[in-house]
Amino acid sequence: MVSxxxxxxxxxxxxxxxxxxxxxxAAMTLMLARGTTPATPFNIGIGALGxxxxxxxxxxxxxxxxxxxxxxxxxxxxxxxxxxVTIALWVTxxxxxxxxxxYIVSQLIGGALASFIFxxxxxxxxxxxxxxGATAPFPGITYGQAILAEAVGTFILVLAIMGAAVDERAxxxxxxxxxxxxxxxxxxxxxxxxxxxxxPARTFGPYLGDWxxxxxxxxxxxxxxxIGPVLGAVVxxxxxxxxxx
Amino acid sequence: MKCYICAKEGRSTxxxxxxxxxxxxxxxxxxxxxxxxxxxxxYPFPAHKVGTTIPRMLCPDCAAALRKG
Numbered sequence: 001m002v003s004x005x006x007x008x009x010x011x012x013x014x015x016x017x018x019x020x021x022x023x024x025x026a027a028m029t030l031m032l033a034r035g036t037t038p039a040t041p042f043n044i045g046i047g048a049l050g051x052x053x054x055x056x057x058x059x060x061x062x063x064x065x066x067x068x069x070x071x072x073x074x075x076x077x078x079x080x081x082x083x084x085v086t087i088a089l090w091v092t093x094x095x096x097x098x099x100x101x102x103y104i105v106s107q108l109i110g111g112a113l114a115s116f117i118f119x120x121x122x123x124x125x126x127x128x129x130x131x132x133g134a135t136a137p138f139p140g141i142t143y144g145q146a147i148l149a150e151a152v153g154t155f156i157l158v159l160a161i162m163g164a165a166v167d168e169r170a171x172x173x174x175x176x177x178x179x180x181x182x183x184x185x186x187x188x189x190x191x192x193x194x195x196x197x198x199x200p201a202r203t204f205g206p207y208l209g210d211w212x213x214x215x216x217x218x219x220x221x222x223x224x225x226x227i228g229p230v231l232g233a234v235v236x237x238x239x240x241x242x243x244x245x
Numbered sequence: 246m247k248c249y250i251c252a253k254e255g256r257s258t259x260x261x262x263x264x265x266x267x268x269x270x271x272x273x274x275x276x277x278x279x280x281x282x283x284x285x286x287x288y289p290f291p292a293h294k295v296g297t298t299i300p301r302m303l304c305p306d307c308a309a310a311l312r313k314g
Contacts, residue, residue, distance in 0.1 A: 001293035074288030165288050
């Protein structure tokens with residue numbers, strides 16, 4: 001196994017790719033939809049151009065980035081790229097607790113770097129209009145509903161990880177594609193509820209970028225994207241173990 | 246079986262191995278033994294090298310070709 005430092009570099013790189021391309025796609029959609037009149041108050045811009053196809057495009061951007069990261073970095077660090085996944089593997093005793101903190105910090109750094117570099121590439125409109133692809137509950141969605149949506153979405157994602165990758169009976173080589181497409185599907189369906197983050201690091205990067213670059217201060221929503229994903233991931237890991245053991 | 250390379254040089258030497266790539270019989274002098282690392286694991290766990298290696302016998306030509314990629 002390579003050193004913890006190299007594995008942390010791999011986690012930073014993979015989370016960077018995920019947030020740069022995935023959250024970047026959300027920011028870009030909002031920038032493209034600027035000036036359009038939403039058909040419903042539930043629509044904040046994503047969905048104004050192509051309805052649910054907007055969310056499918058964002059979901060596929062996330063899915064392809066995750067797929068590429070899994071195939072490129074999976075053997076180096078395990079390509080968790082998500083604190084909720086790392087915690088779920090740790091609490092089910094599949095991942096050492098001594099490495100868990102370093103992985104989570106690396107994932108947060110990768111997410112933050114992605115947001116700052118996306119802002120540098122796309123300009124300040126990416127912050128003021130696109131919000132760097134930050135997630136927040138959509139109009140009419142309560143705090144509790146947002147946590148539930150994030151928990152359900154992460155439950156499905158981690159269940160797919162358990163079945164397609166963790167389980168040694170899983171067919172070899174399909175994990176990246178299966179998990180990437182699962183993420184795309186979850187985002188397409190639940191994106192318009194609370195953004196379908198499913199990943200504290202994916203939300204942390206845009207929040208930090210927005211906050212430091214003059215965009216919105218959304219930190220009040222951050223607990224949604226910690227509690228929901230971690231809860232969903234841990235429950236999924238235990239449910240999978242219960243079903244098979 | 247005799248060593249193919251020695252036979253081409255006009256000598257008759259007993260073969261002690263067969264190249265796993267081309268099937269050529271080779272004597273001790275012309276046999277190259279390589280030890281291949283074995284890796285276990287992978288997504289979502291870091292892969293790690295296991296303690297044992299897998300040996301393989303090659304003739305000089307195949308060993309050179311594999312080195313060049």
